Amino acid sequence: MQSEQVITERGTGTPLVLLHSSLSSKTQWSKLSEQLITGYRIIAIDLYGYGESEFPDSPNQFSLAKEAARIARIIRQYLGNERFHLIGHSYGGATALRLAHENPSRILSLGLYEPVAFFLLDQSEPAYRIMQQVEQQIASNLAKGDIPTATAHFIDFWSGQGTYQGLPVEKQRMLDRYINKVLLDFQAVLRETLRAEDYRNLALPVCLLRSQESPLPTRRVAEVLEHTLPRLEAHWVPGGHLAPITNADEVNPYWINFLRHLREPAGPEEDERAKLLL
Numbered sequence: 001m002q003s004e005q006v007i008t009e010r011g012t013g014t015p016l017v018l019l020h021s022s023l024s025s026k027t028q029w030s031k032l033s034e035q036l037i038t039g040y041r042i043i044a045i046d047l048y049g050y051g052e053s054e055f056p057d058s059p060n061q062f063s064l065a066k067e068a069a070r071i072a073r074i075i076r077q078y079l080g081n082e083r084f085h086l087i088g089h090s091y092g093g094a095t096a097l098r099l100a101h102e103n104p105s106r107i108l109s110l111g112l113y114e115p116v117a118f119f120l121l122d123q124s125e126p127a128y129r130i131m132q133q134v135e136q137q138i139a140s141n142l143a144k145g146d147i148p149t150a151t152a153h154f155i156d157f158w159s160g161q162g163t164y165q166g167l168p169v170e171k172q173r174m175l176d177r178y179i180n181k182v183l184l185d186f187q188a189v190l191r192e193t194l195r196a197e198d199y200r201n202l203a204l205p206v207c208l209l210r211s212q213e214s215p216l217p218t219r220r221v222a223e224v225l226e227h228t229l230p231r232l233e234a235h236w237v238p239g240g241h242l243a244p245i246t247n248a249d250e251v252n253p254y255w256i257n258f259l260r261h262l263r264e265p266a267g268p269e270e271d272e273r274a275k276l277l278l
Contacts, residue, residue: 005052007074008044011037014108015084016259017075018044019092022116022185023154023178024245025051028089031248035256039263040085045074047092049181056184064119064188068098075106085262087111087255089244090218091185094192100202101194109205109262111255112225113244114218116185119192120199120225127220135186142183148172151179157215158241196228206232207258209251213240233258 008026010033018029026044033042046053048067056062075084085108088096093115100107121128134157141150152164155175164172206229210222218241226234235254239247 006046007078008033008042009078010042011040013038013040014263015079015082016040016042017071017084017086018042019047019071019086019088019095020044020050021090021092021242021244022182023050023151023175024089027051028245032087032244032252032255035252036259040259043075043078043084045071047071047095049184050178055181059184062184062188064094064098064192065102067095067188068102071095071099072103081106083108085109085111085259087113088115089113090116090241091189093117094189097199098192098194100204101198104202104204107204109207109259111207111209111258113209113251114211114214114241115221115225116189116218117192117221117225118189118217119194120196120221120228121217125220127217130215131186131217132190135183135190138179138183138186142180147176147179150183151176154179154182196224199225199228200230203230205258205262207255208232208234209237209243209254210234211237211240211243213238215241 016036018026018032020026020028026046029044033044036042048070049055056066083106086096086099088094088111090113093112094117096110096112097115097117100110118128118131134153137153138150141153151172155164156162208222208225210219222234226232237243237247237251237254239250244251
């Protein structure tokens with residue numbers, strides 16, 4: 001059995017699996033978990049190298065498929081063959097997409113907040129090249145042993161210049177612990193072999209959230225997903241890329257309503273429409 005420390009399990013009901021962003025942990029979902037605890041069995045998982053989780057054994061061979069395979073193993077340990085809802089933010093969203101591609105029949109629905117699925121973009125477009133440059137800068141800093149600068153580059157890209165320096169020193173050191181895994185996350189999504197066309201037949205209900213305040217690359221990924229996934233609803237929210245953490249009160253209602261509508265039986269008008277389609 002996977003160590004209990006890498007997961008938080010709360011509530012009873014239909015399973016809901018939560019995957020956090022890079023440089024975060026399962027604890028980022030505490031507010032959403034509290035709001036859904038009465039109707040769902042919530043399983044929040046630490047991704048490789050974050051929170052209480054182990055660092056990947058073979059970093060040079062690390063991939064998004066390996067990240068998703070570990071999550072799939074944990075889910076099997078706790079849920080067996082039971083179907084589940086899945087929500088992922090940023091790198092957790094990219095992992096969720098990979099997991100959904102491998103296990104579409106197991107997943108009831110998919111909630112995404114700006115998945116960093118840069119592999120869906122054409123490698124010649126500016127949005128993709130921006131992320132390559134961010135990865136290269138972080139890799140260069142780490143190769144020099146300059147961990148704080150690597151972490152600052154990552155934090156400031158998503159949250160604005162000077163954000164890292166404005167944090168308390170103890171918070172900086174905590175984030176520094178995870179920057180080597182952040183580099184692996186970048187490499188995993190930039191080297192992923194799946195493309196947008198591989199997701200065209202993913203017929204799950206999907207709720208995609210994104211922010212106009214976020215950098216171009218994640219907005220472009222969201223745009224591609226809107227034109228690719230057949231059962232997708234999309235919403236704009238305030239707060240930028242980290243909104244599930246910084247603006248949870250504005251983000252969470254979208255997912256709560258999405259899940260609630262999936263649970264509610266169809267009304268008379270929807271029933272009649274469904275009959276006409278048969």
